Amino acid sequence: MARAHLTAGLTTFVAVAVIGSATALAGPDHIGARRCGACHEAEYQAWRKTPHAQALARLSEKQQQNAQCRSCHTMDPWSSDPELAGVQCESCHGAGRAYAPDLVMRDEELSRLMGLEKITEATCRPCHRADAPRLRAFDYATLVKQVNHAEARTPRRAPAPAQP
Ligand code: HEC
Numbered sequence: 001m002a003r004a005h006l007t008a009g010l011t012t013f014v015a016v017a018v019i020g021s022a023t024a025l026a027g028p029d030h031i032g033a034r035r036c037g038a039c040h041e042a043e044y045q046a047w048r049k050t051p052h053a054q055a056l057a058r059l060s061e062k063q064q065q066n067a068q069c070r071s072c073h074t075m076d077p078w079s080s081d082p083e084l085a086g087v088q089c090e091s092c093h094g095a096g097r098a099y100a101p102d103l104v105m106r107d108e109e110l111s112r113l114m115g116l117e118k119i120t121e122a123t124c125r126p127c128h129r130a131d132a133p134r135l136r137a138f139d140y141a142t143l144v145k146q147v148n149h150a151e152a153r154t155p156r157r158a159p160a161p162a163q164p
Pocket residue numbers: 031032035036037038039040089090093095096097100101102105106108156157158160161162163164
């Protein structure tokens with residue numbers, strides 16, 4: 001299935017992708033899915049079953065070292081921390097160091113101010129690029145349902161465990 005990405009003529013697409021996504025996706029403020037999962041267990045377990053969780057692990061060892069592939073297949077391309085590997089919570093919800101503390105998370109407005117992002121099609125586009133070759137078109141309205149945890153919600157207002 002390595003197909004499309006490896007065909008000739010993709011060099012430009014990949015190079016532009018790397019430059020375009022480096023600022024948006026790289027960041028020192030990621031805490032990793034396991035720490036989000038301490039309070040959002042159901043979402044964590046649901047996410048672990050999605051291709052996003054395995055997006056880096058499924059590449060060959062050589063590809064995992066390739067900066068171009070890393071720019072989309074892992075959350076923080078510049079980090080070798082296995083806790084940050086793959087397309088994680090914070091790839092969509094925003095880097096979480098500042099909003100993850102319980103008191104911040106419980107305040108919707110404050111958590112937005114601290115970097116919890118609203119998810120739109122623009123969240124996906126740095127990786128799911130319109131010019132990327134793929135077997136079927138990226139239809140946001142359909143595909144977002146596969147990642148929105150609709151089947152797996154940690155009950156709201158449950159007492160939260162101690163802060164990480
Ligand atoms: C210390 C516990 C804790 C940690 C750690 C935590 N959260 Fe939360 N989160 C909460 C609580 C509590 C709420 C509010 C839920 C409620 O009571 O309605 C919340 C709400 C949310 C919401 C919903 C916001 C909304 O307005 O709909 C998202 C999305 C979210 N968290 C993502 C994350 C991500 C991503 C991480 C890791 C970077 C994370 N959380 C880490 C406790 C936590």
